[in-house]
Amino acid sequence: MKDHTLKLGLVQMACTADIARNMQQAYAQAEALAKQGARLICLPELYRSLYFCQTLDATHFALAEAADGPSYQLFRQLAVQYKVSLIIPIFEEPTAGLYFNSAVIINETGAHLGTYRKQHIPHDPGFEEKYYFTPGDGGYRVWRTEAADFGTLICWDQWYPEAARLTALQGAQILFYPTAIGYSAGEPAEEGAAQLDAWVTVQRSHAIANNVFVVAVNRVGTEGGTRFWGNSFVANPLGKVLAHADETEQNLLVEIDLAEIRYYRQWWPFLRDRRIDTYAGITRRWGTGE
Amino acid sequence: MKDHTLKLGLVQMACTADIARNMQQAYAQAEALAKQGARLICLPELYRSLYFCQTLDATHFALAEAADGPSYQLFRQLAVQYKVSLIIPIFEEPTAGLYFNSAVIINETGAHLGTYRKQHIPHDPGFEEKYYFTPGDGGYRVWRTEAADFGTLICWDQWYPEAARLTALQGAQILFYPTAIGYSAGEPAEEGAAQLDAWVTVQRSHAIANNVFVVAVNRVGTEGGTRFWGNSFVANPLGKVLAHADETEQNLLVEIDLAEIRYYRQWWPFLRDRRIDTYAGITRRWGTGE
Numbered sequence A, B: 001m002k003d004h005t006l007k008l009g010l011v012q013m014a015c016t017a018d019i020a021r022n023m024q025q026a027y028a029q030a031e032a033l034a035k036q037g038a039r040l041i042c043l044p045e046l047y048r049s050l051y052f053c054q055t056l057d058a059t060h061f062a063l064a065e066a067a068d069g070p071s072y073q074l075f076r077q078l079a080v081q082y083k084v085s086l087i088i089p090i091f092e093e094p095t096a097g098l099y100f101n102s103a104v105i106i107n108e109t110g111a112h113l114g115t116y117r118k119q120h121i122p123h124d125p126g127f128e129e130k131y132y133f134t135p136g137d138g139g140y141r142v143w144r145t146e147a148a149d150f151g152t153l154i155c156w157d158q159w160y161p162e163a164a165r166l167t168a169l170q171g172a173q174i175l176f177y178p179t180a181i182g183y184s185a186g187e188p189a190e191e192g193a194a195q196l197d198a199w200v201t202v203q204r205s206h207a208i209a210n211n212v213f214v215v216a217v218n219r220v221g222t223e224g225g226t227r228f229w230g231n232s233f234v235a236n237p238l239g240k241v242l243a244h245a246d247e248t249e250q251n252l253l254v255e256i257d258l259a260e261i262r263y264y265r266q267w268w269p270f271l272r273d274r275r276i277d278t279y280a281g282i283t284r285r286w287g288t289g290e
Helices: A019-035 A058-063 A070-082 A155-159 A161-168 A189-210 A259-267 B019-035 B058-063 B070-082 B155-159 B161-168 B189-210 B259-267
Strands: A005-012 A038-042 A085-095 A098-106 A112-117 A149-152 A174-178 A182-184 A213-217 A220-223 A226-229 A233-235 A241-244 A250-257 B005-012 B038-042 B085-095 B098-106 B112-117 B149-152 B174-178 B182-184 B213-217 B220-223 B226-229 B233-235 B241-244 B250-257
Touching: A005 A019, A005 A213, A019 A038, A019 A070, A019 A250, A038 A174, A070 A085, A070 A098, A085 A174, A155 A161, A155 A174, A155 A189, A161 A174, A161 A189, A161 B161, A174 A189, A182 A189, A189 A213, A189 A233, A189 B189, A233 A250, A241 A250, A250 A259, B005 B019, B005 B213, B019 B038, B019 B070, B019 B250, B038 B174, B070 B085, B070 B098, B085 B174, B155 B161, B155 B174, B155 B189, B161 B174, B161 B189, B174 B189, B182 B189, B189 B213, B189 B233, B233 B250, B241 B250, B250 B259
Parallel strands: A005 A038, A038 A085, A149 A174, A174 A213, B005 B038, B038 B085, B149 B174, B174 B213
Antiparallel strands: A005 A250, A085 A098, A098 A112, A182 A226, A213 A233, A220 A226, A233 A241, B005 B250, B085 B098, B098 B112, B182 B226, B213 B233, B220 B226, B233 B241
């Protein structure tokens, strides 16, 4: 288990209809963070385009790319030049007609370690993802890099304690949540504030329950009826927020100490007492059964 | 699914070495809440005695009682008189040499609906529960009363999202957490504050992830090296804290609207998207396996 300190880099950005510009902007911010010493850098969900899931439009499938496509080809250069690892969320097309909401993992040598495919797909007004994305088929993964052993989940996954647990049980020391979430137009402000608070709280709880670091990276800006709320943050293994952004474009450079994981796990040894003999019902949709 | 409003009653109390006095005090407070209209009342964990798990002492087993013992016999009268349901945490002795940390559930007719036996047993300095209690063997249960369908978990259970999920999946609309937790003597104040915040946060997250109400009921007062931190609270199905206590003896009478469960579950339909086909690994202690 790694137990050193390292700096994380979070790119909180607004996205536009101009793909080249989004890629350039993301690259520039990631490079700035790398120059400041970030060893592990994460972009927001679907960073390369507008959040196109607000409508059902088959022409949007043209935005998709292969796991080793333009995003990987661009950021592998950054990885090699600065010896940083990156989490690059993409609209993934393994083949025509099959699409995932994914994140490409690049290590400090520029190698493509693998791709996480979002397991939990939302579908509600303004977030019609089930039209575009097949639920991920690759399971919950840990990625081992020089910087840290970490897992990636994506946005809607963040509401599911099962996803956090399954990733942590594989040895992830950090859970990254690239995200696209915001306020819906026409909703009362207090409802939006309560949703934001719930979003922060449930992710902090994954840090607490698993004694891992949690990193949420959201976009900002208004697109159609959604004002993406930013508020990217890093929580320590007791859920303490070490740094958080507001609702504007900004980078966060956050130093963490991986040794805190061991400290908190020895203080309150949750893993010791899991009643794994009683958890089989988690795989049921509803109700008891035996 | 019940969708009416009702008032919950939480008794946050200090406990003493005098069992009769603790019972009398708990009864008086529960009765006061019943008179104010509470229909569902919860006491703190092991309300009948000091928190005896600070030391290993076989004479403490004399504090145990049967599920239909003195606590049930006392509070069934309250249930009948005021038509209230109650959650009465006890040190349970099914037979000599076998002990559980339990909660007796009494419905509005005074019937003993059943007993929840704490599944996750802590053991750390000042909380040496593995000496006294066998891990619960009764599973996660829902109790159906006129007031609401609810589940009870106990203290250390609160750190485990699996316990909350399994109880909610059976139809619990409210999760009760009778508790005995506090600050440890000699710890820095900021560490204690962070622990309290983590305790609130992880329980609020069970409300959010399952869209249920969560009710935490703690004791207060200093016993040996622990100052029990009170801070009993009720959270709604989006994790909003509806009411919370400070660190002194007090009752909370909190009106909740069970219809909020349906509202939030339809707004963000988490249950729809659980990837139950991917959760089997939850029953593993550590690592992947396939």
